[in-house]
Amino acid sequence: MTRITYIYNFLMLLVLHNAITLCHETIYDVSRLSPVTVEQVVTPSSVSELQSIIKSTKKPISFAGGRFSQGGQIACPNGIVIDTTKLNAIVSCNIDQKIITVQPGTRWSQIQEYIDPYNLSVHVMQSYNNFTVGGSLSVNVHGRDPKGSLIKTVESIKILLADGSIVQASREQHTDLFYAALGGYGLLGAIVEVTLKLTDNINIERYTHSMSISEYVSYFFTQIYNNEQVIFHNANVYPNEFKKVSVITWYKTENNVTISQRLQQPDFYIKEMIAEQLLRRISPFKHIRSLLEPKKISKKLVTYRNYEMSYSTKSLEPIMRWPSTSILQEYFVPLHALEHFLQQYKTIIQKYNVNVLNLSIRYVPQETESILNYAPQDSFALVAYINVFRSTEQYIEKKWTRDIINAVLSVGGTYYLPYHLYATKQQFQHAYPKLQEFLNIKQKYDPNNTFTNSLHQKYMVP
Ligand SMILES: Cc1cc2nc3c(=O)[nH]c(=O)nc-3n(C[C@H](O)[C@H](O)[C@H](O)COP(=O)(O)OP(=O)(O)OC[C@H]3O[C@@H](n4cnc5c(N)ncnc54)[C@H](O)[C@@H]3O)c2cc1C
Structure with missing residues (x-):
């Protein structure tokens, strides 16, 4: 070994040693329900x-971004977790072409701060802006934008494979890798770069309506479906009756903004947190929320698109996560089956006395590119925010979740994978019928x- 190679190897070892932050750490997800003890957490600061x-x-390797997924998707017992949050550079941005290239640990908030002065906006992301881009790509997230899943805005990714090589994957090259890695939960390799299409940061105006569930379905088809003026849309269904909905739609507008702030400031959520604890969590108050909220949101509001896209998850965070905690679940229901599924959902929730804090309906159009796709047809996404007591086994949660999954599968729907792994293996295989194709691509790379x-x-190893 030459002296230079020796020094190089020594320096690399030193760098690796410094990158290893903790030994035998217990990794918690945001709900603190699924701890995983891992050997090391490593936080590299360069590719x-x-x-x-x-x-x-x-050792087996998992990747972690913002760590908001809730069932051990970021860790494997005794494995190594690679925390990607220091790989957070904005690599390039072409303002004219409305395209940005970033590293995976970049958070949406960082992109928003960067592109807002150019009056550009992220096209698809979650309803909150503190997730990492890498974690979002690997889940193939969606938000309230009727464009649907994130993959639709991705031009290409660079991915670091198990053999140490880096390849570019897109709709033109390494297509199998592209379609498997987006929504592939880090199982193909480390996404180290992504190029995303952006959109314009236009003015948007809010319109709200209250109606019954059956009125909502026809309202959706006449007012929202395929309407290019709609920028964001969702409907809150009020528990525990699940009869009344508050529909919130943001349309393109030429009107002047009524809120001049361009992006939200992260720490002004005190009111929201108190309302969250009182009005959503405690049963008698839930009814009050269904009376107050429609009035509150009926106020005329015109904002920048970026303003409405810059909420932080802090606005939802419970004051304490013990003895109870909040979890998320999401079910994708074919458009024609909404009322029928909701009826079954309500029966299960009432049977098990589940404390649903909020149920929000969004629209997710068909997406058939990603292999583990959750919206193989135009679907309503029902996002449930639920309060549960902390326990290791979560026996009762598994029981009612499996009943709900059976209900959604029976109407031809699916469920979302970044949340707790309560589904059975059979349910997973039913909901994700292209699993074998995914595993073949994984085997290749x-x-x-x-x-x-x-x-x-839990679901993919025989
Ligand atoms: C309060 C809250 C609100 C939410 N709202 C929405 C919503 O509106 N819409 C929606 O679709 N989802 C929503 N989610 C789910 C959320 O989008 C996912 O959990 C998402 O993965 C979070 O991003 P993250 O940065 O925390 O990823 P992490 O949880 O850290 O990682 C998620 C997955 O991505 C993998 N991964 C991370 N980085 C890389 C990388 N560089 N290369 C390869 N794999 C990688 C991880 O291994 C893991 O499997 C919400 C979750 C919470 C808790």
């Missing part, structure tokens, strides 16, 4: 450092199953 870690370890996590271990 070459990440490359060296992947090449040098024999990651033959030794270097990349794994609890989702993979």
Whole structure:
């Protein structure tokens, strides 16, 4: 070994040593219900450092971004977790073409701050802006924009594979990898760069209506479906009756903004947090919310698109996550089956006395590119925010969740994977029938199953 190689190797070891932040750490998801004890958490600050870690370890590897997924999707027992949050550079941005290239640890909030002065906006993301782009791509998230899933705005990704090579994947090259990695929960490799299409930061105006569920379905088809003026749309269904909905639609407008602020400031959520604790969590108050909220949101409001897209998850965070905590679940229901599914949902919720804090309906158009796609047809996404007591087994939660999953599968729908792994293996296979195709692609790019996590271990390993 030459002296230079020796010094280089020594320096690389030093860098790796410094990157290893903790040994035998217990990784918690945001709900604190699914702890996983891992061997190491490593936080590389460059792609070459990440490359060296992947090449040098024999341990199973998982990736973590913002750590908002809720069932061990970011970790595997005794494995290594690679925390991507320091890989957060904005690589380039072409303002004229409305295209941005970023590293995976970049958060949506960071992109918004960067592009807002150019009057550009992220096209598809979650309803909150503190998730990482890498975590969002690997889940193939969606928001309130009727465009649907994030993959529709992705031009290409660069992905670091198990053999240490970096390849570009898109609709033109390594297409199998592209369609598997988007929504692939980090099981194909580390996404190290992504190029996304942006849109204009236009003025948007809010319109709200209250109606019954059956009125909502016809309202949706006449007013919202395929309406290009609609920028965001969702409907809140009030528990525990699940009869009345508050519909909130944001349309394109030429009107002047009534809120001049361009992006929300992260720390002004005190009121929301108190309302959240009182009006949503405690049963008698839930009824009051269904009376107060429609009035509150009926106020005329014109904002910038970016303003409405810059909420933080802090606005939802409970004051304490013990003895109870909040979890999310999401079900994708074919458009024609909404009323029928909601009827079944309500019966199950009432039977098990589940404390549903909020149920929000969004529209997700068909998406058939990603292999583990959750909206194989135009669907309503029902996002439930639920309060549960903390327990290790979560026996009762598994029971009612499985009943709900059976109900959604019976109407031809699916459920979302970034949340707790309560589904049975059979339910998973039913909801994601292209699993074998996904596993074949994984076998091609990651033959030794270097990349794994609890989702993979529970549902994809024989
Ligand atoms: C309060 C709240 C609100 C939410 N709202 C929405 C919503 O509106 N719409 C929606 O679709 N979802 C929503 N979600 C779910 C959320 O989008 C996912 O949990 C998402 O993964 C969070 O991003 P993250 O940065 O925390 O990813 P993480 O949870 O850290 O990671 C998610 C997955 O991505 C993988 N991953 C992360 N980085 C990389 C990388 N660089 N390369 C390869 N794999 C990687 C991880 O291994 C993991 O499997 C919400 C969740 C919460 C808690």
